[in-house]
Amino acid sequence: MAVLTIKNLAKTFNVGTPKASRVLDDISFDVRGGTFVSIVGPSGCGKSTLLNIISGVEEHTSGDISLTSDAGGPARMGYVFQDPRLLPWRSVMKNMMYVQDDRSEATVSRAKKYLDMVGLAKNADFFPGQLSGGMQQRVGIARAFAVEPDLLLMDEPFSHLDAITARGLRAQLQDIWAQSKKTVVFVTHDVVEAVELSDRIIVLQPGGRIYEDITIDLPRPRRQTDPTVATLQAEVLGRLETMKAMSRTASAVA
Amino acid sequence: MTDQLVGAAPAAPPADPEAGAKRTARRRRWRLTGLVLLGWVAMFALWEYGSWWFGSRLLPRPLEVFQAGVEIVESGNFVTDFSASVLKTFAGFAVAAAVGAPIGYLMGRYNYWRAFFHDGVTIAGTIPAIVYAVMSLIVFGLSNLGPILAVALVSAPYIALNVAEGIRGVDKSLITMSEAFGRSSQQIRREVLLPTIVPFIFAAIRMCFAVAWKVEALTEVFGGRNGVGFQIRTEYQLYDIAAVLAWMFLFIVFMLIIERLVLAKSEARLLAWRPQERSSAL
Missing domain, CATH: 3.40.50.300 (P-loop containing nucleotide triphosphate hydrolases)
Incomplete structure (x- = not known):
């Protein structure tokens, strides 16, 4: 379809x-x-x-x-931009959750799953400024996929x-x-x-x-x-x- | 990852030059500490000489002021007066933030409101603090509200202008991102705009703080019923100059401690996401 x-x-x-x-x-x-x-x-x-x-x-x-x-x-719709466009004052995980409509258990674990898929599960509590440009863009990609x-x-x-x-x-x-x-x-x-x-x-x-x-x-x-x-x-x-x-x-x- | 390949440690430099550099650095530090101490000694020497010249009734000797300070601390009533002054200062900030931040938000967000407020806020920020102190006394007379109003009037324009700058500097691409993911305008305000202006509010408060507590004390001198300024007036009326100076010094020390501990610490915590804040915290 x-x-x-x-x-x-x-x-x-x-x-x-x-x-x-x-x-x-x-x-x-x-x-x-x-x-x-x-x-x-x-x-x-x-x-x-x-x-x-x-x-x-x-x-x-x-x-x-x-x-x-x-x-x-x-x-x-989900978006990945040319630049990562993460909120610098929120941790990686909070950035993932910012674009979600609910805070349910299922949503949180989905966000974690995609973060894991881009290899950044252990960086969930980092601020974007602590990551390299490539890692930030990976968060951007995980964020877009995680809204399903x-x-x-x-x-x-x-x-x-x-x-x-x-x-x-x-x-x-x-x-x-x-x-x-x-x-x-x-x-x-x-x-x-x-x-x-x-x-x-x-x-x-x-x-x-x-x-x-x-x-x-x-x-x-x-x-x-x-x-x-x-x-x-x-x-x-x-x-x-x-x-x-x-x-x-x-x-x-x- | 590719990032880790970069981190190969450079070969350690020979030990000798490093020890030499350390020695030089240590010598530099000692010299600086020496100069600081020398500055203090010179200041006290000048003070001693001054009180010998004017007579210690007019300008008490450092030791007398120190003893007066110890007496004030021992008597214990400085706690109530200090906390009264500090509370009034922060109450003034709260009022200033409550009024100044929304005005600044409007000025930063909408050009029409900027046109409306800009000149008024600029003028309000230029009026000397002493004028605000006098005005507050006229409005409230002998009361605790006078110092609060004075602090609020002095600080509000700075907060408004800083917040306006902060809002104008907001990263537009983050707003586009938020809209693309369907975030509500309330979410955008809370998650994008507010965090953007927090550093600017702190900058405004730290900038105002230096002026604000002096204005607060000054207003208390003329029309306070408690607080440090009130004590300074009381001692002045008793012609106890040593106590006046002692109150002043204690107040300075106290306010510097608040500046360093309360303001700087809470700022560092709220702005932990900024790389430069993190490195200074380490």
Whole structure:
């Protein structure tokens, strides 16, 4: 069943003014429950705007977007941001509980479970300032999973981390996702990362249209050292280069 | 984890230079302690000379003041007077926080309210403390409320301005995060805004404290019925300068102890999450 359905979605900034600019154009796709979908594209292609529209922070200009929850009722959403966004004055565990609606035993143990899955169970009483950047981002990931969201939105969560830390976190994210089977929409500019993590990659081109919708059918867990993963990464990268070259020619002709 | 690989200990430097550095550091410490002691000796020497010059009736000798202080402590009634003064000071802070913090919140959160309050609060913060003391006396006459009002009037503008700064400096990304996870505005106030302004309220109170207890004592001198200022006036009327000075010194010591123990300790506890607070507590 589709958790997220988007139909002919468009977004124009500064509607009705001379500065009007269309950032998303005729976007249609749906995301089935339990899948990991990445949205990639060069900077300025509107991928962050699309994420903001899905999350409800921003309004869209036309088209339809609908979210359904498995249990019925309003869909729960979880977020992982570029930066960890933890409350510095609350312990790691209290940060986990801050986004929860209740303090029941079950909720507490669920929060603990996800904290354990990112390897930070023993740091529950630490303040965020006592953790490294990578550890803080792991708390952010655990926090988002622990609300048991119908849809988990991730906005370039590894872009501020060094390459080695980011690789470790990607492996960890794969493990957690494999165990929890949440529906994830993951925005990134990094094709290599997208191939490693996703079931499906939606490529946006400059001007905010969908260029390609690629299904990644590789066994999990995927590791970067795996040659089949590397081959596919190279192939998708190549397609993206073609797209960039074409859009450059197009804008040169225009 | 990757973090642990980094921590390989550097090779220990040869023992000799380290011992030398320690010796230098120790010598430096001794020299500093010596200078502190020398400062105290100079101060007392000047005082002794002054009381010889003016006569000890006009300016009592240090020893006389010390004896007067011992008498006050032994008599035991300093406890009631000190606690009266301290209670009035903190009651004044409480009033100032109750009035100043909401005003500061409004000023920091909404530009309209900022426009409304800004000039008034700035002027209120510029008025000399002595004027507030006199005004409080006129309003309340001989009563305990005068000193409380004086402290409140002196402190409220500082608290308002500090809280406003704190609110303006709030991390907007934490508010976005809270809204994204569906937190209510009440939760955001309690978990994001309030913790943000706590350090600013403490900064305001510590800044005001130095002024506040002097204003409190001053107001008591003119219109108190108990407290340290009241005792200073009584001794003054008896022309017992040694006792006046003794009360003053005891009060200074007492207030410094409160500043160091109560304010600094509770601040360190409330702000334990800040890395610099933790390192200073170690």
